[in-house]
Amino acid sequence: MEPDACLSLALDLMRAVGDELRSRGCDTILFSGGIDTSFVALSAVKAGLRPRLITVLFPGSRDEAYVDLVASRLGLELVKVRPTIEEAMRCADEALTAIETIDPIEVISASAVCLGLAKARGLGSKCVATGDGGDELFIGYDFLLDADPGRLSEWLEKVIRGAFFNSVPMGSRLEVRVYLPLYSQRAKEIALRASPGCTVRPVRGRPFGKYLLRLALEAHGLVEVAWRPKDPITRGSGVELLLDSMRRLITTEEAVSLARATSIAVPSYPHAYLLKRRLTLGLSLPPRHKEGSSCPVCGRQLHEDHCPFCGAYVGKGAVSVYSDELYRVTGPLRAP
Structure with a gap:
């Protein structure tokens, strides 16, 4: 046109x-x-x-x-x-x-x-x-x-x-x-x-x-x-400066413990803080998705190749998700 x-x-x-x-x-x-x-x-x-x-x-x-x-x-x-x-x-x-x-x-x-x-x-x-x-x-x-x-x-x-x-x-x-x-x-x-x-x-x-x-x-x-x-x-x-605030409010030990307890490979310190905060507030976590496509990061249901729970995008054999150095530690902790 x-x-x-x-x-x-x-x-x-x-x-x-x-x-x-x-x-x-x-x-x-x-x-x-x-x-x-x-x-x-x-x-x-x-x-x-x-x-x-x-x-x-x-x-x-x-x-x-x-x-x-x-x-x-x-x-x-x-x-x-x-x-x-x-x-x-x-x-x-x-x-x-x-x-x-x-x-x-x-x-x-x-x-x-x-x-x-x-x-x-x-x-x-x-x-x-x-x-x-x-x-x-x-x-x-x-x-x-x-x-x-x-x-x-x-x-x-x-x-x-x-x-x-x-x-x-x-x-x-x-x-x-x-x-x-x-x-x-x-x-x-x-x-x-x-x-x-x-x-x-x-x-x-x-x-x-x-x-x-x-x-x-x-x-x-x-x-x-x-x-x-x-x-x-x-x-x-x-x-976005809130991301730094979240990082300061959770330790590596807490993040790893949360990842083990929930089988969620929390990919960043802000993810870990928000997971901890959800639990502190008494908010539920969505169930793990066992049929069809599930998120490779947190195991929850994908919608149009996107995981609304952790924010991961999955497509063409690649996974894109907000992450930091914590993911090197928590990545292997996700349960199958």
């Missing part, structure tokens, strides 16, 4: 997002200054809405300059949440309660979401919109940027059938109404029309995902954000 056709699709999506925000009464956006949440904020403004933006920022956050820029350009109220480590760790406990997992990346991401939603609740927000679904439907992940059209079609079919977004269980846990306008039925229909020519496209010699969203941001004066590299919420908000 030509760029003009892609921009036309983006404007269709913008109208769809604006309509959804108005009909749902969303008055707040959980905001990172990235492609997806900036597109949602721009769509709201173009629909005549004036949502409040809430952003979570830890020391070292990469998001702050972008959230300041977008809020200023769009003339929207911006609320910055600067949590303490203690507050973030309490939200990590909330994430463990809401989601059956010990995946550190999932938990710290959900912790950042929890902090933003808690602020929204305190401010009396009626509905909080997120940017969830943008990466999935409009191809924002780096590992898909060199995929062929057939692989992209398979991916899109899979995520349209279903995808997990931690903002949904976190919203339920905190009793905050959360809505995902970039994962609505209309967004899915536009994604099917856009793929692959308007989702992944080379620009200045390198491939960019979410091409149509980027075009729309650039066309509306947000060029600095439009061609921003992707930063996941963990890096953008700076919440």
Whole structure:
């Protein structure tokens, strides 16, 4: 497709997002200054809405300059949440309660979401919109940027059938109404029309995902954000520093003992901390999966080659999981 056709699709999506925000009464956006949440904020403004933006920022956050820029350009109220480590760790406990997992990346991401939603609740927000679904439907992940059209079609079919977004269980846990306008039925229909020519496209010699969203941001004066590299919420908000906190809260001896007791080859100190914390909080562990495909790391059931409990991805004979030096010790401890 030509760029003009892609921009036309983006404007269709913008109208769809604006309509959804108005009909749902969303008055707040959980905001990172990235492609997806900036597109949602721009769509709201173009629909005549004036949502409040809430952003979570830890020391070292990469998001702050972008959230300041977008809020200023769009003339929207911006609320910055600067949590303490203690507050973030309490939200990590909330994430463990809401989601059956010990995946550190999932938990710290959900912790950042929890902090933003808690602020929204305190401010009396009626509905909080997120940017969830943008990466999935409009191809924002780096590992898909060199995929062929057939692989992209398979991916899109899979995520349209279903995808997990931690903002949904976190919203339920905190009793905050959360809505995902970039994962609505209309967004899915536009994604099917856009793929692959308007989702992944080379620009200045390198491939960019979410091409149509980027075009729309650039066309509306947000060029600095439009061609921003992707930063996941963990890096953008700076919440990844919680991983170091978790490492300091568990010893190697404790981690090995947990691995032996549970037959889970905890691949990192943060995994071990979160496993210990689940047990301390009296939260159940999912049963071991004995039929069909099971996770080679923790023995739990795989879903679409992914283990939601430990976070491992399994495919083409390889296993990818967040790990550190602990895995050299615990790897052999998993029971068959």
